[in-house]
Amino acid sequence: MTENEPLHFHYDVDGNNFTSAGEASVQVKRMLRQMGFHPDLIRRISVAMYEGEINMVIHAKGGDADVYVTPECITVVLKDVGPGIKDVNLAMQEGYSTAPDNIRSLGFGAGMGLPNMKRYSDELKIDSVVGVGTTIEMKFLPA
């Protein structure tokens, strides 16, 4: 692993299957453990990525997850071609959710996902265009 050439991992996130949502995050967690990163860092990454993955499944129609790893920084990029987010500032507020009741009965849709992603990442960038899609980039720095 060198600073110039991050290791790259790609995952398809299936938008039609709530049951399998989170599998990419599970694989990333396993991979980061094998690489020997600190458990606290791995927990932050896997929780934030899991929330993002769930969002791609419940709000978009799935998408692509890409993870780039160097010893200095882990970058998670989640890209979908879903409906986009009209007001990102509003979406970032705790408790704000457009999720329907059937999603809430599955345990999500409390409006805490994006705030959690912000809380657990060192940097969060949201690039979203209504009708085009959403790309979220999170950076995590080892302590």
Add this chain to the structure above:
Amino acid sequence: MTIREMAERLEATVYAEPDQLDIDLKGAFGSDMMSDVLAFADDRDVLLTGLLNSQIVRTAHMLDMSCIIIVRGKKATEEIKTLAVENHIALLETKMTMYEASGRLYEGGLGR
């Protein structure tokens, strides 16, 4: 409090390996909303929930939690049991409500 003691206090059905019963946990977090768990729970907490789908195990796994207590007499599905075994997470089922189960654990000193 060990997972074994939790199981006794909650008269719970246990799905776990014997060595998991000795795991000593410091606190608890109860919710049916997984994002709340992801926001507030700690890896040394036990998760109490009345939600019954694979995401309870994924949520616990992401947080490195080692035990889930399913309340209100619900039965873990085969899928949940398989995922829990895969991720080395102990499962307890109790007939008690979230309120009563939490009260009994708190009374026993968990999280105090």
